[in-house]
Amino acid sequence: MKADHKKQAGGRIQVTIELTPEEYQKIKTQAAVNVSQVKTLPGFRAGKAPYDVVAKHYGPDLEQEESLMAVKKYYLPYLEEQTWQTIGQPKIKHLSFNPFVFEVVSDILPEVKLGNWPKIKIQSQPVVVLPEKVDKVLHDLRNSRASEALTDRPVELGDRIIMDFNVSVDGVAVDGGAANDYSIIMGRSQLVLGFENNLIGAKAGETKKFELKFPDDYNKNLAGKEAQVTAKIKSVFKRALPEVNDEFAKNLGKFSSLKELKDRLEKNLHDEAAEAEVMRQERAMFDALLKVAEFEEIPESLVKNE
Structure with a gap:
């Protein structure tokens, strides 16, 4: 066997391998056996058809089998001797039969x-x-x-409240700006800046309407815009x-x-x-x-x- 390689542009490497006549003969013989074991050939038992008969009926399959066998037997061991490492799926090309020469192009790790x-x-x-x-x-x-107790007093910082709310801009509902039975703990800034401040002092059952300006660093569709908010306080819990x-x-x-x-x-x-x-x-x-x-x-x- 003769083998050589050269690097190509794009982070690839080309390996060219030429087999001796004796090496190729062994590949041919076994390839014919392999193909004839899976392909039907009238008059021959599986795996017993001679090379010429297999080549006549299943030439492309035989050629592919020869290439795959040559890659497995000669190309892969050659790779193990190299300092570079191939990656991805290689491209195999049959160059000639006499002598039997094939080429494998692969990407390599830089x-x-x-x-x-x-x-x-x-x-x-x-x-x-x-x-x-x-x-x-x-x-x-x-x-x-923390422990919680339902209370009827006005909302204070530190309380947990449950509410329904919706947010709109110029009369159009904001995407994702509505929720039912939404729970927040007052003072944790879970919502847009200023939202919670407008709820302080409200009682359960009360509906608050107010305007709120979205921060300038909010998402680009809402940043800096004035929004109209309606929030109904459903429950207030004092937390200890x-x-x-x-x-x-x-x-x-x-x-x-x-x-x-x-x-x-x-x-x-x-x-x-x-x-x-x-x-x-x-x-x-x-x-x-x-x-x-x-x-x-x-x-x-x-x-x-x-």
């Missing part, structure tokens, strides 16, 4: 020269968990375990947050005290921050490598897949 990467230095940053972050998690935990103490910590799980809970929260936050720092360093290293590395031409198939 070679990367890393340049002077040993000089790259990534500065690590200290991992610190501020007390404010622990307090923020505790605050969220309190909110998630639990006191943060040892009993609160025990109710959260296997914590014997508030200190143990805080220590666990701090550790978890530290672990998350440490992992984030590792990822930051990896991204910084990758960005630095991109600046000093040189890439061969990237094949179109690889770009499309990405």
